[in-house]
Structure formats: structure tokens, C-alpha cells
Amino acid sequence: MTVRVENLVKRFGNAGGPAAVAEVSFEARPQAITTLLGPSGSGKSTLLRLIAGLETPDAGRVLIDGKDVSALSPQHRNVGFVFQSYALFKHMTVADNIAFGMKIRRLPKAQTKARVAELLELVQLPEYGARFPSQLSGGQRQRVALARALAIEPKVLLLDEPFGALDTQVRVELREWLVTLHERTGITTLLVTHDQEEALELSQHVVLLNQGRVAQAGSPHDLYDHPADEFVASFLGGANVMKSRVSDGEAKLGTKSVPAPSGARDGTPVQAFVRPHNIRVRRPDGEDPAELGKIERLTRVGGYVKVYVSLPSGESIVVLTSKTDLDALGVEPGDPVAVEVVDAKVFVQSYSI
Amino acid sequence: MSGIIGTRAASARRRDSQVGESVFVRMLLIVMALGFLGIFLVAPLVTVFASAFSQGLGPYWAALAQDETLDAIELTLLTAGISVPLNVVFGIAAAWLVTKYDFWGKSVLITVVDLPFSVSPVISGLIFVLLFGAHGWFGPWLSERDIKIIFAVPGIVMATTFVTFPLVARELIAVMHAQGNDEEEAALTLGAGGLSILLRITLPKVRWGLLYGVILCNARAMGEFGAVSVVSGHVRGLTNTLPLQVEILYNEYNFVGAFAVASLLASLALLTLLVKKIAEWSVSNRQAKRDALRSAEARPLAASAELEGVRP
Numbered sequence: 001m002t003v004r005v006e007n008l009v010k011r012f013g014n015a016g017g018p019a020a021v022a023e024v025s026f027e028a029r030p031q032a033i034t035t036l037l038g039p040s041g042s043g044k045s046t047l048l049r050l051i052a053g054l055e056t057p058d059a060g061r062v063l064i065d066g067k068d069v070s071a072l073s074p075q076h077r078n079v080g081f082v083f084q085s086y087a088l089f090k091h092m093t094v095a096d097n098i099a100f101g102m103k104i105r106r107l108p109k110a111q112t113k114a115r116v117a118e119l120l121e122l123v124q125l126p127e128y129g130a131r132f133p134s135q136l137s138g139g140q141r142q143r144v145a146l147a148r149a150l151a152i153e154p155k156v157l158l159l160d161e162p163f164g165a166l167d168t169q170v171r172v173e174l175r176e177w178l179v180t181l182h183e184r185t186g187i188t189t190l191l192v193t194h195d196q197e198e199a200l201e202l203s204q205h206v207v208l209l210n211q212g213r214v215a216q217a218g219s220p221h222d223l224y225d226h227p228a229d230e231f232v233a234s235f236l237g238g239a240n241v242m243k244s245r246v247s248d249g250e251a252k253l254g255t256k257s258v259p260a261p262s263g264a265r266d267g268t269p270v271q272a273f274v275r276p277h278n279i280r281v282r283r284p285d286g287e288d289p290a291e292l293g294k295i296e297r298l299t300r301v302g303g304y305v306k307v308y309v310s311l312p313s314g315e316s317i318v319v320l321t322s323k324t325d326l327d328a329l330g331v332e333p334g335d336p337v338a339v340e341v342v343d344a345k346v347f348v349q350s351y352s353i
Numbered sequence: 354m355s356g357i358i359g360t361r362a363a364s365a366r367r368r369d370s371q372v373g374e375s376v377f378v379r380m381l382l383i384v385m386a387l388g389f390l391g392i393f394l395v396a397p398l399v400t401v402f403a404s405a406f407s408q409g410l411g412p413y414w415a416a417l418a419q420d421e422t423l424d425a426i427e428l429t430l431l432t433a434g435i436s437v438p439l440n441v442v443f444g445i446a447a448a449w450l451v452t453k454y455d456f457w458g459k460s461v462l463i464t465v466v467d468l469p470f471s472v473s474p475v476i477s478g479l480i481f482v483l484l485f486g487a488h489g490w491f492g493p494w495l496s497e498r499d500i501k502i503i504f505a506v507p508g509i510v511m512a513t514t515f516v517t518f519p520l521v522a523r524e525l526i527a528v529m530h531a532q533g534n535d536e537e538e539a540a541l542t543l544g545a546g547g548l549s550i551l552l553r554i555t556l557p558k559v560r561w562g563l564l565y566g567v568i569l570c571n572a573r574a575m576g577e578f579g580a581v582s583v584v585s586g587h588v589r590g591l592t593n594t595l596p597l598q599v600e601i602l603y604n605e606y607n608f609v610g611a612f613a614v615a616s617l618l619a620s621l622a623l624l625t626l627l628v629k630k631i632a633e634w635s636v637s638n639r640q641a642k643r644d645a646l647r648s649a650e651a652r653p654l655a656a657s658a659e660l661e662g663v664r665p
Binding site for chain 2: 052053054073074075076077078079080081083085087088089090091100101104105145148149150151
């Protein structure tokens with residue numbers, strides 16, 4: 001089932017205020033996981049609640065499976081919603097929680113019971129049916145919430161920061177588990193997160209939001225390698241920002257020339273976003289044409305090393321290199337290094353400092 | 354009560370090392386607290402029962418068995434029996450409205466809910482006299498149709514309902530605010546309608562708060578004097594509630610009778626506190642039991658078997 005959102009607008013408070021969701025359109029593909037990614041306050045959770053019907057849009061439409069559901073209450077939309085706080089019914093056992101949606105639909109008791117057992121098995125909590133939510137750990141509660149949402153055989157599954165309240169280890173485990181679960185159920189899933197790693201790892205399609213608007217939508221790969229603007233480039237993956245000016249339709253970064261944005265005239269100040277792994281450092285030769293910098297600090301993270309280099313311009317950059325490469329160079333903090341930009345993305349500076 | 358004081362003393366001892374109150378200060382505080390409690394709470398309570406039983410059990414029962422007293426008991430029960438359910442319904446509706454929806458004038462509504470608390474009960478009674486009395490706004494209309502509200506049972510019920518209105522609503526608004534809307538929203542996405550959500554999610558969620566509100570509301574409904582006094586007209590055997598009966602008996606120098614009836618109301622107060630304590634105890638006990646179970650992760654089967662036993 002596809003989920004389509006067309007020109008959705010939602011304002012909180014007075015009509016003149018900024019919109020939490022401003023003219024958002026996108027499509028979540030069937031049987032895929034789509035992430036709504038963005039910093040806090042970007043409107044991603046509001047967008048998800050609009051799709052579920054928990055908020056009423058000021059304008060625009062929500063289509064599920066080609067049908068306009070904008071006028072339907074959440075009760076009749078048949079979407080599975082998993083809340084960040086899990087929102088389990090505290091006074092019910094785990095089994096009763098999962099059975100709730102089926103009881104509301106008046107399914108036969110035997111069928112409900114069988115399905116609950118099946119779902120408990122699916123979320124790997126077969127022994128926990130008689131427990132109360134307060135007796136479960138965070139990760140277990142999250143899985144119960146998922147089972148409860150899946151119990152109604154929803155057309156789409158909506159997850160609002162599903163791993164936000166969990167510690168790192170549980171989060172990583174659950175993430176992998178969710179991917180497996182998705183492969184088994186094949187249900188169209190929309191997931192809200194502020195964690196780019198989560199988005200890149202989990203989903204086939206990412207909708208990156210900024211201040212209530214879609215900054216860019218596409219595959220994680222697209223967004224990472226071909227960011228549409230400065231926000232996307234800096235939000236995803238982290239990047240060094242280097243200043244330059246356009247000359248002959250190119251921006252020069254040390255020895256590397258990068259095509260300037262089309263229409264940028266010569267002399268226009270530009271910002272280059274350079275991924276930490278797109279910079280190389282080496283020992284300078286006698287008359288090295290490359291830019292020279294000084295190593296300020298080395299941080300070793302497993303097999304990788306973050307090299308902090310200060311440039312003559314006063315800019316400070318981070319270079320990501322493998323441990324093996326760095327050991328071969330044999331440099332220490334304080335040593336001079338030649339810095340070579342391998343690839344960069346250049347944008348016309350939208351503001352001046 | 355000794356239990357409470359015992360814990361307080363214990364916690365004072367624990368703090369000793371940090372705060373360093375001297376033994377003298379501590380004793381002084383304890384004596385002050387006990388003295389205050391004794392003079393203002395314990396002594397009056399003891400007096401009520403002592404005076405009621407001053408001439409033994411026989412006169413006590415005789416005083417209670419008077420027709421007028423029995424009528425007063427009946428009327429009090431009737432009044433509470435009508436106004437408490439009304440306030441439960443209104444209270445749930447008001448709390449639902451205030452906590453689930455945003456609308457213009459919400460803060461005004463919350464303030465108005467508290468109005469009966471900030472107005473003297475006598476004024477509350479007068480409001481109804483001004484509305485429904487012989488010379489009130491609706492007086493002529495009512496007397497044409499021969500409907501009696503003031504100096505009759507309907508007036509007493511209305512005044513009592515008015516005075517006790519905030520008790521359930523306030524309690525529920527606080528509890529429902531604290532618990533948020535997540536579970537209701539979850540139920541909504543699972544397909545539940547409004548009534549289903551109210552009965553299956555919200556009410557079970559707020560049941561202890563509701564019970565507490567009902568207990569307080571009931572106590573106040575049975576004990577209300579000022580507002581009821583204004584609208585009742587003190588017709589013996591017809592419009593006298595228990596508190597009014599106490600006053601009448603006392604004014605007639607029938608002290609045993611007055612205190613016997615007063616002891617009924619005092620017992621009601623004690624019973625109310627007891628029920629409240631049991632409710633609180635049952636909540637914390639259940640929580641403790643769950644915590645204990647959670648720590649016993651190793652035996653899931655035993656845990657679920659035990660759980661069946663404590664399910665509400």
C-alpha cells in the first residue's frame with residue numbers, strides 16, 4: 001500500500017504563526033521502510049500524526065492506497081501507530097494489550113487468542129503474555145507496542161521515534177530485528193527519527209525535513225552523495241565546511257577544482273562541504289602544491305582515526321582515515337601534513353558572516 | 354497514627370547527621386505537632402463520641418432511633434445518592450473536556466469548576482433561593498405549576514450538588530492531566546470509539562483518582578451544612594439532613610441526641626479516611642508486588658501464575 005501526502009499544512013496556535021508542517025508532499029512506497037528524518041522541531045512527528053489522523057491538517061490531503069483518508073478519523077484509518085512512549089495500556093496484561101484492537105473489531109475469541117500467541121512469538125516474547133507492561137524492560141515494551149499495532153493487520157505501520165528511549169545496545173539490536181520483521185511482514189512502514197544513522201541503516205527511502213518542509217527525498221545513498229542544499233549536506237554524515245570563491249566556473253580547494261553551482265558568477269563566495277573521508281592527508285614533499293596543515297589531535301575509533309587538522313586559513317577540519325593508513329604515515333600531533341580534497345559539494349553561500 | 358509519627362521520628366533520626374538538629378529541637382517539634390493534633394483533631398473527635406455515649410448505649414440508640422433522626426438519615430442518604438452520581442457524571446465529562454480538547458474559554462471553565470469552593474456555602478444556598486424561591490427568577494413560573502424546589506428535597510439536592518461539584522472534577526482533571534493522552538490515542542488508532550476508550554482505557558486508568566474523588570464528594574455531600582441550611586427550611590421529618598438535625602437537637606439541649614447523630618457523621622469521616630487509606634495501600638502494594646516480580650526475571654512462569662492472583 002502506498003501512502004501519499006499532498007501539500008499538507010499544519011499550524012499550531014494562531015493562524016499567523018509558523019507552520020509546523022508547511023506544504024509537504026511525498027510518497028512512501030509500498031512494502032518499503034520510509035524514514036522521516038529531521039532535527040527536532042522539523043515537523044516530522046506532526047507529519048506522522050497527520051497521516052494517522054491524530055492531528056487535523058489545515059490544508060492538503062493524505063492518501064492511503066490511493067484513497068483520500070483526510071476526512072476519516074484515526075479509528076477508521078486502519079494504521080498501526082507505535083508511540084515513542086509505547087503508550088501500552090498499563091492496566092492490561094501484555095496479551096490483553098495485543099488483543100485490544102481485535103476485541104474492538106469483535107473477532108472470534110479463539111481467533112484472537114491464536115493471533116495473540118502468533119504475535120507474541122513474532123516479537124519474541126512468547127512467555128510474557130500474562131505480564132503487565134510495568135514488568136517489562138524498555139525494549140520488551142517496544143516490541144509489545146509493535147505487536148499490538150500489527151494485530152489489527154494495518155495497511156501501514158507508523159513508528160514515532162521507536163527507539164528513542166532505549167540505550168544504544170538495545171537500540172542497535174532492535175533496529176536489526178525490525179529490518180528482519182519488516183522482511184517477514186512486508187508492511188509499508190513510515191518511521192520518524194532524528195538519528196541519521198538509523199535512517200540510513202533502516203530505510204530504502206528517506207524524506208529529510210527541515211522547518212516543516214521537505215529538504216530532500218530519495219534513497220539514503222542519493223541524499224548522502226548528492227545533497228540538494230547546505231542543510232542536507234551538513235545534516236547528513238557531517239561535513240567539513242571550507243570557504244572558496246568561484247573562478248572560471250570552478251571552486252578551488254587546494255589542488256582540487258570542483259565544479260561550481262550553475263549560474264554562480266566568478267568571484268562569488270561559495271561553501272564547500274567535504275566529507276571527512278573525502279580528504280586525504282600525507283607527509284608534505286619539498287615543494288608540495290597541496291595545502292599544508294598541522295595535526296592538532298588524533299582520535300582513534302576502532303579501526304578508524306579522526307585526524308583534526310588546522311589549516312593556514314584558520315579553518316579546522318576533520319579527516320577520517322583508516323588506522324593502517326595512518327600508521328603507515330607515522331605522523332603525530334604537531335606534525336605538518338599536506339591536505340588533499342578528493343571530492344566536495346559546493347554551494348553558493350546563502351548567508352555572510 | 355502512631356505509625357505515621359513513628360516513620361517521621363525515624364526519618365528525623367536519619368537526617369540527624371546532615372542537618373544536625375539537637376535532641377531538644379526535635380523533641381520540641383514533636384511535642385508541638387502532637388499538641389496541635391491533639392487539641393484540634395483528636396480532642397474534638399473524642400468529645401463527640403464521649404458525649405454521645407455519656408449516658409450509655411441505651412440512650413444513644415434511643416436518640417438514633419427517633420423518627421426524625423431516621424428521616425434525616427434517609428434524606429441524607431438520598432441526597433448523597435443523587436448528587437454523588439450526578440457529580441461523577443459531570444466530573445468525568447468536565448475532566449474529559451478539559452484534558453482532551455483545546456478550546457476557547459478552557460481556562461474560564463477550569464476556574465468556574467472551582468467556583469463552589471471559593472464561594473461561602475451560605476451564598477451557594479442563597480443563589481438557589483434567588484433562582485427558585487417564591488420571589489426568585491423562576492419562582493412564579495414554578496409556583497404556577499406547583500413545583501416546589503426551595504424548602505423541599507430538590508433544593509437540598511441541588512445545593513448539595515453545587516457545593517460538591519468540584520470534588521470529582523478537580524481530582525480527575527489532575528489525574529488525567531498527569532497521565533496524558535497517549536493511551537487514548539493508541540486505542541483510537543486501534544479502532545476504538547469514544548465510549549470504548551472511556552470505558553476500557555480512561556476509567557480504568559483513573560480509577561483510584563475517581564474513587565478518591567467520589568469518597569471526598571460523598572463525605573462532603575453528607576456533611577454539608579451551610580448551603581443546605583439556607584434552602585432546607587428545617588421542616589422536621591421532611592427537609593432535615595443529618596447536620597441540620599445535629600443543630601436542632603443541640604439547640605433543644607438534647608446533647609446526647611445531638612452528639613449521637615454527630616457521631617454518625619464523624620464515623621462516616623473516619624470510614625472515608627479508612628477507605629482512602631486502603632485504596633492508597635492497595636495501589637502501592639500492587640506496585641511493590643510488580644517491582645518484586647520484575648526483579649524475579651528468572652521465573653517467568655511462577656510470576657505469571659502469581660499475577661493471575663492479584664489481577665484487578
